[in-house]
Amino acid sequence: MSASVITVETQEDLSDKLIIQQPSVGLSLQGRIRVPGDKSISHRALMLGALAQGETEIQGLLLGEDPRSTASCFQALGAEISELNTELVRVKGIGLGNLQEPVDVLNAGNSGTTLRLMLGILASHSGRFFTVTGDGSLRSRPMSRVVKPLLQMGAQIWGRKGNSLAPLAIQGQALKPTHYLSPIASAQVKSCILLAGLMTEGQTIVTEPALSRDHSERMLRAFGANLTIEPETNSVIVTGPAQLYGQKVIVPGDISSAAFWLVAGAIVPGSELVVENVGVNPTRTGILEALALMGADIQLENQREVAGEPVADLRVRSSRLKSCTIAGDIIPRLIDEIPILAVAAVFAEGTTIIRDAEELRVKESDRITVMAQQLNKMGAQVTELPDGMEITGGTPLAGTDVDSYTDHRIAMSLAIAALVSKGITTIHRAEAAAISYPNFTATLQQVCS
Ligand SMILES: O=C(O)C1=C[C@@H](OP(=O)(O)O)[C@@H](O)[C@H](O)C1
Ligand SMILES: C=C(OP(=O)(O)O)C(=O)O
Structure with missing residues (x-):
């Protein structure tokens, strides 16, 4: 369904503002897409x-x-x-x-x-x-x-x-x-x-x-x-x-980039997306296991091996999500996906606990503090833990001004949260997405139209 308004404004300091306006009629995400290389x-x-x-x-x-x-x-x-x-x-x-x-x-x-x-x-x-x-x-x-x-x-x-x-x-x-x-x-x-x-x-x-x-x-x-x-x-x-x-x-498509569409497809009602040609090396698929625990409907299709790495097409259909606990040995297998997983948890029923993830404090930003602060600004209920987050889902979000803190994964996670937030969300310093996903905004526009 069309009607979502997504614009990018470049500022004088060359940083981008990504502005996402939730449509008045229901948005659903559709299509077959590819993500950039791993x-x-x-x-x-x-x-x-x-x-x-x-x-x-x-x-x-x-x-x-x-x-x-x-x-x-x-x-x-x-x-x-x-x-x-x-x-x-x-x-x-x-x-x-x-x-x-x-x-x-x-x-x-x-x-x-x-x-x-x-x-x-x-x-x-x-x-x-x-x-x-x-x-x-x-x-x-x-x-x-x-x-x-x-x-x-x-x-x-x-x-x-x-x-x-x-x-x-x-x-x-x-x-x-x-x-x-x-x-x-x-x-x-x-x-x-x-x-x-x-x-x-x-x-x-x-x-x-x-x-x-x-x-x-x-x-x-x-x-x-x-x-x-x-x-x-x-x-x-x-x-x-x-x-x-x-x-x-x-190089297969990056599962860390695919994760944004997997969560978007799961939380935007009526959506069905296929992300083609994604690397599904078992040391990277913690995100698929976590989303399955939350009740997401994700299927692996056309599984194959390409140049020594397992690859599949991932089909996601929206579904009701429930909370889960993510901790222990799975953390290194989904470490970069925790910001977008936090977005999924905001739209899940119950309280999701993420622990053993203190590493997030020394990534491009302190991803625990920044995600908690920015999601809470939008109306979410996220509590910081020393090594993770406690996220109580189910509160509706409302668009506001948020900031990526120049962290690519934060910029893109907030953009996906904005799709399900009432009104207008402005993501400052959104150009950070180009660190790992140069055409993110174009694909966002494509799946929303
Ligand atoms: O080896 C790699 O390519 C990476 C390893 C991970 O970091 P750590 O090794 O610090 O966990 C990950 O967060 C980073 O995005 C890429
Ligand atoms: C942490 C990341 O990358 P790097 O450590 O290579 O900066 C990332 O891509 O999320």
Whole structure:
């Protein structure tokens, strides 16, 4: 059904206001859509392509700001990367150990994945000096989680606040292998150490308390690294020194981006949407399990494997949602989807509890505080917990002025909440969506018309 009014106004400071007016006649979302390429896989394809011998071809790369940051860092390190597009990006690798010393500071922008994974690569490139930084958000995010294990491997890294904050300076070294017992389940920590282990003689082992996304393991193996996985202990072993060889990578749609449409389709009455070609790697499908617990009607169709990653089309039909509790080992498998899950909980009957998610406090924004404050401004009942949120659903929302705090996932989550809020919602600094989802507003307009 048409009639919803969605406009974007660009401000003098170049930030965007996304204005969403709820239609007076019922809105329902319909159609078949695609979401942009997976952000985690896009970063890794660019990085491994740069480190490999020979050419890597990437289809379906995410053209968001974060992978652009990765591409520009690795260009500055000597890799030849063709113009970024979704059809075909070619990366001419320079081979492990051959990165150039860049003539300027490497800037990871807003991207934690770029900075943390790149640190493992730089620290192990002996004889070269690197400096790395990021935007205001990234410069406030903790880097000690990767600096500490790298120091344990003999790396030389300096930075603000006891080497815990960017900007950081790195003197590349031949590292020694380690067995790192990570206190947190983090794919960025795991991947950083595995990448450092590629050039390190012997067995580098990472053990994490719960399983985090395994895209690095899948892609490293495909590129020729010697990797052993011990699922019973959540451990990965890389034996170095490795050689990587250029590959063909096909990037599936990002389930973290699909999550906005899954929740929108579930909460907007009378909706039916199909999100095609979505990556459904089991280390990422916590959102599907959480929404199923809440009574969402989501079906996986046309399940297949594409270039080493499971893929499916996801059909969602609106339904009455009920509350649930989300905690424990599922958290790393839906960590980026918690802001949109909070929106689902606002429209569910009963009180939803989200716990063990303190990581959200150190993402692009403090996603617990920001989501609670912004949803409460719209009339929701969200209470902050130290490690999550308690959300009592069922109170109708009313549009008002809200702010993304320059966090892409917050901007898009608030836009979906606005579809079911009375009146007009204005989302300030909505341009943040382009970090992971450049054409979000266009797809929003498409499903609403
Ligand atoms: O490795 C990755 O690509 C990512 C890992 C996650 O972070 P953590 O490893 O910090 O949990 C996730 O939040 C981030 O968006 C992407
Ligand atoms: C946390 C995120 O990304 P990163 O850590 O790479 O900035 C995210 O995309 O939600």
